[in-house]
Amino acid sequence: MKSLRRLTALTKAGVVESLQFRLGTFVTLFANLIYLALVYFLWKAIYASSGTDVVNGMTFYDTMIYLILATAIFNFLEMFIVWDMSRAIQSGEIIMHLLKPMRYRKYMFWSYSGSLVMSFILTFIPTFLVVVIVTKGAVPVGWNLLAFVLSLLLALVINYNIEMLVAPICLYTESTWGINIVKETIVLLLSGASIPLAFFPETFRKIVEFLPFRAVYDIPLTVLLKKNGTDSFDGLINAIVIQLIWCVVLTICGNLFWNHAVKKITVNGG
Template sequence: MTNKKSFTLNKYFSLTKGSIMESLSFRFSMLITVIGNLIYLIVIYYLWKAIYASSSSEVVNGMTFHDTMIYLVLALALFNFMECFIVWSIGRNFQTGQIALELIKPMDYQVFCFFANSGQYLISFFTTFLPTLIIVYLITKGGFALSINLIYFILSVILAIVINFCVDFFVGVICFYTESVWGVNIMKEVVVALLSGASIPLAFFPDRLRTIVNFLPFQAIYNSPLKILIDKSLETKDYITIIGFQIFWVAIMILISRIFWNVSKRIITVNGG
């Protein structure tokens, strides 16, 4: 039994190794991403600078300009780190008929998709998020705490990756019905970026909307780990509450995506078959 489990894990870990090699082979695209991010950061810097300049107070919704920029820079780094293009991968496999070959492999398809992209998470962490975190910390001279919250932050990020993957996988399977990827994925990107706090801190949402968003899974993707990392007022019980909320949504999203996949794979047609 132990050997069988070890063999199964080796199959999936080999996908991780392959994903790492694939990610390293596209170094130029990483450079383009860095340039695009710099342009984005310049735009949001002047945008939020104008917003705070028009305010009569240096603190808006409990956040200073300094706090907001730290949040948005780290949110962008976290977004790039967790972006894995699962929707495009599933949609492309469906349109080309590759999905039929994937389904006959002795692997669970959803788990296969996760490990096939897991190497990208590792590469993005060391090339995008970690350098950004260190640079922001040094530039702001300790603008956020790095103590026990770092352990909770790492756990929160792992849970956020699973939730984000399940959302992407669910949307990818929707392509079986729409037979189109672009529109569905764009809608998903907009919804997740907005409701997760990746583009606008949730503190700036109207009270009623923020209350609703706090009960949705999206804020558990970016806002939760960023809150653990940045908010110096949180205590251990607050960290545990945030992690517990994420664990709840991990279980729910895995269940929903599994059910939707098991139902949807029955309607797959390849070349009219």
């Protein structure tokens, strides 16, 4: 009980911090809407030129929902851990985090949780509602919503673990920009966030199936849209189990790597 209170205190601090009024938040929100409109026009033109309504099992609305929510999940999950950790290493501040009576990985997760809760409420839910209303019933509403939320939670853990697996590389090199851009590019392409995995050529898709990235975007979104066999109970369980396996595997890898990397820390003064 005591430890739970300790953790929720970190969540609360994050909520308060992100509630500060920021002009940037509103401008970015507006720009996101414009960006979504552009995605809409692009795919409308693409589908209009194709001559058929369904391409690889995806209708125009399916593709739109998939891509818009992928962008929403991207904004929701974006954590900047690589940047924060590299800054903490360069300023020496990381020592303060390591001295805390809590495991560093755990501490980081819970101090991010507050801003995650806020961005979920302030950006993800409104986007989701707009999508449901605008697409007029193309989003199936039922048990899949519950499964989607569960799947999204697992995606959050997986994404956090990917971040924490990449960020300690900053302890070996100071190339933060480079590391971050490589991570982001790989995750966005191979998770289906830039183009739905359903459109990938057969062999390419087979390879991507065996990578953890699709568990961040593709699995939650296919669960929501009831595609790829997830409308049956077995298919749904299958998808969730894949996510669970990745959670475990990545957590173990992340722990091992962090324990190794933390010995590398050298702080100059401070």
